[in-house]
Amino acid sequence: MKIDNDIVLRAARGEVTERSPVWLMRQAGRILPEYRAVRAQLSGFIELVETPDLAAEVTIQPVDILDVDAAIIFSDILVIPQAMGCPYQMIESKGPIFPKTIRNASDLASIHVADPGKDLKFVTDAIRITKQRLNGRVPLIGFAGAPWTIFAYMTEGSGSKTFSVARKILYTDKAFSHQLLDRITESTIAYLKAQIEAGADMVQLFDSWAGILGPEQYAEFSLRYIERICDAITEVPVTVFAKGAFFALPAMRNLNCRTVGLDWHTDIRTAREQIGPGKTLQGNADPCMLYASPEEITRNVASMLEAFSGTPHIANLGHGLYPDTDPEHVKHFIREVKAYKHRV
Amino acid sequence: MKIDNDIVLRAARGEVTERSPVWLMRQAGRILPEYRAVRAQLSGFIELVETPDLAAEVTIQPVDILDVDAAIIFSDILVIPQAMGCPYQMIESKGPIFPKTIRNASDLASIHVADPGKDLKFVTDAIRITKQRLNGRVPLIGFAGAPWTIFAYMTEGSGSKTFSVARKILYTDKAFSHQLLDRITESTIAYLKAQIEAGADMVQLFDSWAGILGPEQYAEFSLRYIERICDAITEVPVTVFAKGAFFALPAMRNLNCRTVGLDWHTDIRTAREQIGPGKTLQGNADPCMLYASPEEITRNVASMLEAFSGTPHIANLGHGLYPDTDPEHVKHFIREVKAYKHRV
Numbered sequence: 123m124k125i126d127n128d129i130v131l132r133a134a135r136g137e138v139t140e141r142s143p144v145w146l147m148r149q150a151g152r153i154l155p156e157y158r159a160v161r162a163q164l165s166g167f168i169e170l171v172e173t174p175d176l177a178a179e180v181t182i183q184p185v186d187i188l189d190v191d192a193a194i195i196f197s198d199i200l201v202i203p204q205a206m207g208c209p210y211q212m213i214e215s216k217g218p219i220f221p222k223t224i225r226n227a228s229d230l231a232s233i234h235v236a237d238p239g240k241d242l243k244f245v246t247d248a249i250r251i252t253k254q255r256l257n258g259r260v261p262l263i264g265f266a267g268a269p270w271t272i273f274a275y276m277t278e279g280s281g282s283k284t285f286s287v288a289r290k291i292l293y294t295d296k297a298f299s300h301q302l303l304d305r306i307t308e309s310t311i312a313y314l315k316a317q318i319e320a321g322a323d324m325v326q327l328f329d330s331w332a333g334i335l336g337p338e339q340y341a342e343f344s345l346r347y348i349e350r351i352c353d354a355i356t357e358v359p360v361t362v363f364a365k366g367a368f369f370a371l372p373a374m375r376n377l378n379c380r381t382v383g384l385d386w387h388t389d390i391r392t393a394r395e396q397i398g399p400g401k402t403l404q405g406n407a408d409p410c411m412l413y414a415s416p417e418e419i420t421r422n423v424a425s426m427l428e429a430f431s432g433t434p435h436i437a438n439l440g441h442g443l444y445p446d447t448d449p450e451h452v453k454h455f456i457r458e459v460k461a462y463k464h465r466v
Numbered sequence: 467m468k469i470d471n472d473i474v475l476r477a478a479r480g481e482v483t484e485r486s487p488v489w490l491m492r493q494a495g496r497i498l499p500e501y502r503a504v505r506a507q508l509s510g511f512i513e514l515v516e517t518p519d520l521a522a523e524v525t526i527q528p529v530d531i532l533d534v535d536a537a538i539i540f541s542d543i544l545v546i547p548q549a550m551g552c553p554y555q556m557i558e559s560k561g562p563i564f565p566k567t568i569r570n571a572s573d574l575a576s577i578h579v580a581d582p583g584k585d586l587k588f589v590t591d592a593i594r595i596t597k598q599r600l601n602g603r604v605p606l607i608g609f610a611g612a613p614w615t616i617f618a619y620m621t622e623g624s625g626s627k628t629f630s631v632a633r634k635i636l637y638t639d640k641a642f643s644h645q646l647l648d649r650i651t652e653s654t655i656a657y658l659k660a661q662i663e664a665g666a667d668m669v670q671l672f673d674s675w676a677g678i679l680g681p682e683q684y685a686e687f688s689l690r691y692i693e694r695i696c697d698a699i700t701e702v703p704v705t706v707f708a709k710g711a712f713f714a715l716p717a718m719r720n721l722n723c724r725t726v727g728l729d730w731h732t733d734i735r736t737a738r739e740q741i742g743p744g745k746t747l748q749g750n751a752d753p754c755m756l757y758a759s760p761e762e763i764t765r766n767v768a769s770m771l772e773a774f775s776g777t778p779h780i781a782n783l784g785h786g787l788y789p790d791t792d793p794e795h796v797k798h799f800i801r802e803v804k805a806y807k808h809r810v
Binding site: 281283284286289290292293294333335336337339366368369386387388389408409410411413414415418440444446 | 627636713754784
């Protein structure tokens with residue numbers, strides 16, 4: 123299907139576009155009253171993730187309301203552990219909990235490589251419905267967690283400040299670590315291919331917990347699995363967003379991905395030097411900056427876009443939107459990105 | 467008083483010592499059964515901080531038990547907000563809570579610049595007792611939180627994954643932010659001078675939440691206050707440890723501090739290039755690495771010391787010890803640092 127506004131896709135293919143396209147991590151979510159109204163009909167977050175019709179509805183909301191250049195399917199990175207046989211619960215204001223953790227070789231017997239056709243049909247159904255309803259207005263982004271981040275949750279059993287259980291396993295049982303990472307990687311490749319088959323126009327890998335590893339462990343336990351996924355996904359452009367992994371940016375230059383996401387700690391010009399001219403960069407405003415006055419937001423947008431100037435870029439935040447952000451400020455950010463004129 | 471084992475002080479003055487001296491962040495604490503025995507006599511953590519005789523006892527424990535080259539006074543960075551009129555509680559397994567937060571100009575009326583002689587006497591008393599009991603065996607390190615980290619707690623009111631309340635204030639009320647940071651800075655300078663007067667042989671600033679700011683805000687709201695403290699403390703060597711502020715390492719080259727602490731995400735050789743040859747570097751083993759086998763610990767110590775080789779260095783972790791670390795592994799780490807022979 124032809125896409126009417128394909129500026130995100132063109133930027134993701136390496137084109138320096140007439141302006142920076144813009145979408146926002148967590149754009150479908152609690153900042154929108156319209157999202158909260160849908161969510162209130164249901165018993166919980168996971169029910170929304172697993173109800174394709176409503177997942178499609180909240181996916182499209184930010185396209186209608188915020189005027190972003192792309193939709194991203196409403197889902198959660200933790201559907202992968204669940205599809206592998208390690209289900210999660212979402213505890214309000216606490217985050218995810220895994221009643222069963224996977225911490226050693228014998229735990230591996232209780233999980234399997236995910237079969238997206240069976241275990242993740244609610245996501246591919248949501249993608250099909252969304253594509254139909256978007257009717258070619260903007261591209262639809264699919265996504266998955268990077269294997270290390272999924273490993274961190276499956277072993278730790280919840281969020282954590284240090285993920286010291288997960289990281290301890292990397293030091294004490296490398297063989298198991300690689301076995302589990304291998305299965306997560308296989309599951310993720312199958313999952314992303316199913317999303318693309320269902321209609322995702324591009325995909326993003328979120329390595330949310332990249333920043334708690336040191337450079338050596340990151341190379342061994344995260345980057346090599348991201349590399350495998352990037353090599354396997356040849357159908358659509360791939361974006362890699364590894365939050366906090368500033369030390370890995372030079373290595374990202376050689377990944378088979380089209381776009382690298384930057385967090386807000388990253389100096390844009392330094393990142394461009396490290397990654398080279400061959401990739402599109404995405405990001406990287408501080409989500410907290412959206413609490414500022416409209417004038418301050420305008421100033422920040424200008425200095426961000428100036429720094430990315432002349433290179434392929436997709437405007438975004440450096441992390442997900444905070445739930446209590448004023449939607450009017452978000453709209454202002456998006457308008458300012460679209461209106462920005464590069465100095466010539 | 468003459469110090470028998472002064473290798474930490476010599477390294478902190480910029481000398482390339484015969485071996486890397488070693489101490490560990492959180493060496494006085496829950497990893498030691500001897501600490502837990504003292505702690506069990508009291509109602510809580512804060513009571514231990516405020517009981518000079520017992521604070522001195524747990525300060526000296528790691529010198530006796532772990533054979534480290536320095537003691538660091540047992541205390542908490544949050545004694546500063548308390549001394550300013552903003553007390554904290556420590557909730558077991560949850561962390562610190564501030565019943566009263568300081569979020570705007572009118573809240574400033576309820577706090578004052580700390581007077582260490584009155585508000586922090588329990589710390590200077592603990593330092594005097596410790597110095598007496600150490601009797602010159604090893605140096606005693608004093609410390610304080612960096613102003614931004616203290617600001618983050620006083621405004622947010624607790625720990626947080628995003629510190630979005632604290633960071634929002636930086637965007638929405640710069641004038642107040644600088645007023646509060648100024649008062650914290652004045653309090654911290656007075657506090658560190660009182661620690662030195664009481665006998666601290668060197669001092670360390672902990673910027674534990676450095677890594678949640680972007681580079682621009684870090685320069686404006688953290689680094690310039692650290693700079694003021696470094697300029698003010700001329701009596702003893704100062705160490706600055708800004709966890710996660712990889713982007714600020716080049717700027718640290720110009721600080722009036724003697725030593726820069728590195729977290730475990732930092733590549734040692736890159737940091738040395740960025741900071742230049744003029745400073746001592748401290749760190750930077752991953753605390754999680756101490757869960758590994760003794761052989762793996764030995765290997766990690768060797769590769770760390772090899773990377774610091776030939777430059778002034780104080781061996782340490784890249785963050786505090788995790789409470790469930792086996793003390794035998796900690797001892798092994800320390801022995802291996804002391805035994806390491808640089809290749810010639």
